Amino acid sequence: MAANPTPLVNGEKANRREQILAAAAELFAHHGFHGVGIDDIGAAVGISGPALYRHFRSKDAILGEMLNSISRYLLDGGTTWAGRPGTPDDTLAGLVAFHVGFALNHPALITVQERNLANLTDADRKQVRALQRQYVEVWVRAICEAMPELGERQARSAAHAVFGLINSTPYNRHLGDGELAELLSRLALGALRAAG
Numbered sequence: 001m002a003a004n005p006t007p008l009v010n011g012e013k014a015n016r017r018e019q020i021l022a023a024a025a026e027l028f029a030h031h032g033f034h035g036v037g038i039d040d041i042g043a044a045v046g047i048s049g050p051a052l053y054r055h056f057r058s059k060d061a062i063l064g065e066m067l068n069s070i071s072r073y074l075l076d077g078g079t080t081w082a083g084r085p086g087t088p089d090d091t092l093a094g095l096v097a098f099h100v101g102f103a104l105n106h107p108a109l110i111t112v113q114e115r116n117l118a119n120l121t122d123a124d125r126k127q128v129r130a131l132q133r134q135y136v137e138v139w140v141r142a143i144c145e146a147m148p149e150l151g152e153r154q155a156r157s158a159a160h161a162v163f164g165l166i167n168s169t170p171y172n173r174h175l176g177d178g179e180l181a182e183l184l185s186r187l188a189l190g191a192l193r194a195a196g
Contacts, residue, residue, distance in 0.1 A: 017055045019045045021069070024062045029108035029170070033063060033119045063116060064124035070109050071131035074102065078138040088146035095142055096188045099166050100181050107170035114167065136160070147196035158195040162188045 023044035027036040038059055039049035056062045081094040103110050120128060139159035140152055150158070166184055175183065 016045070016047075020052060020055055021062065021066050024059075025066055025106075025108045025112050028063070028066075028116060029111035033059075033112075033116045060119075060121055060124075063112075064120055064128075066109070067113055067116070067120060067128045068124060068131070070106075070113055071128050071135065074099070075131050075135045075138070077102070078135050082138050082142055088142065091142045092146045092192065093185070093189060095139060096162070096166075096185050096192075097181075099163070100169075100184045100188070103166050103169040103184075104177050104181055110167050111170045143192060143195075147192070150196055154195060158192055162191060165191065 020041060024036070024041045027040055027044060031040075036059075037049065038052050041059070041062070042049040042052050052062075056065070077098050078095055081098050082091055084091065084094060086094070117125060117128065136156060136159055139162075140155045143155035143158055144150060144152060147155070165188055169180065169184065172180070174180075
């Protein structure tokens with residue numbers, strides 16, 4: 001039976017490449033992109049640094065694939081939630097729950113995404129930004145449907161504000177995951193309703 005898809009493992013047992021991505025995410029989150037070398041990543045997955053070149057052409061390529069994978073995962077998940085049957089409020093609650101779940105289950109990826117966009121190659125940065133903009137637009141449509149009194153610009157600003165609230169989770173571990181998920185969801189939905 002296949003595992004649930006994650007940002008770095010798409011429904012299959014993690015292969016070596018995905019293990020490298022997961023280890024690199026943890027290392028980049030804790031030490032920064034420039035504070036981690038190929039040897040560090042290799043050691044984290046039990047291979048030599050030079051052996052990584054069989055899987056990735058460079059550390060830049062690891063970061064590029066990681067941030068593209070995260071952005072694609074969020075867009076695909078958000079699009080799925082937005083396409084489910086239900087009321088506009090149900091859709092918005094589903095998007096919030098999806099993003100909260102991602103943030104709580106993948107705090108290292110949130111940290112890497114937040115801190116390392118500038119370290120991407122130009123081509124990867126353009127692709128990641130395009131995916132991120134599409135994800136934001138999924139939220140903008142959902143917010144506008146749930147709160148028609150808001151214009152698109154207000155909805156877009158509200159979406160970014162909610163991302164900031166939810167994405168703060170790597171720095172907020174004072175509660176257990178279940179309690180924190182419930183609190184973040186209530187805060188996010190409350191903030192969105194207050195905008196309307």
